[in-house]
Amino acid sequence: MKSEEVIQYLQDNPQFFSEYADILANIHVPHPYDSKVISINERQIITLRDKNRALQDRLLELINFGEENDAIGEKMHRLSIKLLTVSSIDELLEGLNNDLREDFSIPHVALRLWDISCNDMERIEFTVTSEDIHTISESLTYPYCGTHIADEIKNWFGKDASDLQSFSMIPLKVLHPIGLLVLGSPEAKRFYSEMGTLYLKRLGELTSAAFARFDLKTGILKK
Structure with a gap:
């Protein structure tokens, strides 16, 4: 008989185990982690x-x-309070940058904004970006996570760009796209394509x- 036939017979005739209980008690099988043999009962216990x-x-x-x-939720809560109590865009940018670096342990953060006015338009966040960047932000329904980003975006990280192995791009929208928040990491597995993006999406919405x-x-x- 083939193994499949034996299995099918036992599945179709469960009374076999009660009718031949004595025989089963004397059957020994290989130990799964040793070279010795053990009873079927012992094998079941191991299983x-x-x-x-x-x-x-x-x-x-x-x-x-x-x-x-829970830890991420607590961090998001603290960031929410900070961003919803600032009184200027300058304070907003400072609070966001500090929290991402210190509380979320993301040392490499780049942000570019457009169609926004601020007291200090000389801030790096308002550096002119190409239409390609605007198109990327508009096309993102969910945050992107992975190892490949446009060279223009990678250059936002300056001298640290060559050390970064993974990125997350988070679109910012107020009726229309107003910016792109990019997180970078020297760890290839920090931001990967299969990872969940729920909290990153909430970060963008917040x-x-x-x-x-x-x-x-x-x-x-x-x-």
């Missing part, structure tokens, strides 16, 4: 222990994910909402 260990590992993994999400508090033509806080 159950392995399943239990796998479930415990999965539970610990879920707990770790939960703790990480930052955009903070800019929406101002009259973008004058840079003055709306009343």
Whole structure:
């Protein structure tokens, strides 16, 4: 008989195990982690222990994910409070930059804005960008994460650009695209294409909402 036929027979005739319990007790099978043989009952116990260990590992993994999400949620909360209490675009930019670097441990942050006025238009964030950048921002429905970005964007990181291996591009929109926030990392796996982008999307929405508090033509806080 073929193995598949034996398996099918046992599945179709479960009473076999009760009718021949004595024979089963005397059958020995190879130990999964040793060279000795053990009874079927012992093999079942080992299988159950392995399943239990796998479930415990999965539970610990879920707990770790939960703790990480709680930590990110707390950071997002602190950033929300800061961005929604600033009284100028200058303060907004300083608060965003400081929080991303210090609280979120993202040392490489680049931001470019357009169609916005500010007290200090000499800030690097208002450096003129090409229409290609505007098109990229408009085309992004969700944040992009990966290793490839346009050379123009990579140059925003200056002398650090050559050390960066992964990036996230987050569009900023207030009725229409107003900017592009880019995070960079020397770690290739910090921002990768398969990663979840929920918090990055929320970061973009929060930052955009903070800019929406101002009259973008004058840079003055709306009343």
